[in-house]
Amino acid sequence: MTALRLAGAYDIWLEDRYAFQDLIYELTLEEALDEISYRAQATLVVSPDFPGMKPGQAVRVLGVPFGGSEQVDLLNPAVVWQCENHYERSDRLTVTMYDRTIYLAKSEDEYVFPAGMTASERIRKYADDWNIRYDRLPDTEVKLAKALYRAESIYGMMMKDLKETAKKGGPMYRPRMTVAGLELVQIGSNRVVWSLEPSENVISIMQKRTLEGAVTKVKVLGTKEAGDDAAAQVLAVEEGEIAALGTLQKIVQESSYNSVSEAKEAAHALLAGVQETISVTSLDINTIRAGDKVDLAGSGMELIAMSVRHELGDPGKMVLELGSPELVRRRYYMNESV
Incomplete structure (x- = not known):
């Protein structure tokens, strides 16, 4: 069986030596706000002269951006993470990058x-210690509380710093790796905002x-100071739509707030009524990333891509999960998990 030829639009380069454009059978790109890394998965037809792929090798995914004419990097720098060979009537290799x-x-x-310290100052420290190049790291400005991190992932520590920044009223940021190095991208700050038109490029909503x-x-509770048997100090209580929706209470135990007013502001930001998300399947716009602002014509809402799946092709298809900036802040930046 021959490979799916994507009209020259997409290619995979291995260690900048081997190009697999003519061997690509399927190719997807996926990203979500609750995951750090942009992920590509490709199924390749293994030809007699196929050089082989193995975990740890450097790889790039290239494509012609929507509306463009020349290939650019869609995933770079990247690494081969997993390889699976399938033997039936033909030999195929599924590669996760x-x-x-x-x-x-x-x-x-x-x-x-x-x-x-600020989150950006801490991220520079992580990057310097781990010899990670960094490029655009804007000043996140918000001063953070003392932190003691023990045996945690670097990403987990970064996200705790960025979440504390957002909890204290600062912008929401997301780490991204680019050819220039590690960057901090503010959620919804993309200069080009693509419009999805139900009458034109949208398949379903x-x-x-x-x-x-x-x-x-x-x-909001403070930390316990009088032993394990003592109740924690209540710093703030905020109420929302209890009459309409009933009592759905959240307890936050937090030691990083510097004042009661700061705790009240954070508590108010956690109040949430009916949760509304929009899933859109449309013709692919292959440069949309998780965290980008997207315009859904006729919705009357400001929307952020919380997850995106690009099924690359000519034409390709994409599936987006969209939510308001307020929902993004509550779901991904105001919770305790990483």
Whole structure:
């Protein structure tokens, strides 16, 4: 069986020596806000002169951007992470590739940071210690509390710093790895905002509304100081749509707030009513990334791509999960998990 030829639009380069454009059978790119790394998966037809691929090798995925005419890097720098051979009527290789932020998610260290540093200052420290090049690291400005990190992933520590920044009223940032180095990208800051038109490039839309994830009451507790048997100090209590939706209470135990007013502001930001997300399947716009602002014509909403799956082809297809900036902040930056 021959490979799926994508009209010259897409290619995979291995160690900048081998090009697999004519061997690509399927190729996808996926990213989500609750995952650090951009992921590509390709199924290749193994030809007699195929050089082989193995985990650890450097790889790039290239493609002609939507509306463009020349190939650019869509995933670079990246690494071959997993290889699976399938033998039936033909020999095929399924390859999983990640951008190199995957190493930040898989590597652990420990750090003690004093109060008063910003997230960007801490990220520079991680990068310097781990010999990671960095490029655009904007000043995140918000002063963070003292932190003691023991045997945590580098990515986990980064996200705790960025979450604390957002909890204290700062912008939401996401790490991205580029050819120039590690960058911090502010959510929704993309200069080019693509418009999805239901009458033109949209295949289907599914709108979901649920009470799952709703919060109508928030109680912020300080750290315990009088032993394990003592109740924690209540710093703030905020209430929302209890009359309409019932009591759905969230407890936050947090030691990083510097004042009661700061705790109240954070508690108010956690209040959430009916959760609304929109899933859109459309013709592929292959440069949309998780965290990008997207315009859905006729929705009347400001929307952020929370996850994206590009099924690359000519034409390709993409599936986006969209949510409001407020939902993104609550779901990905105001919770405790990483």
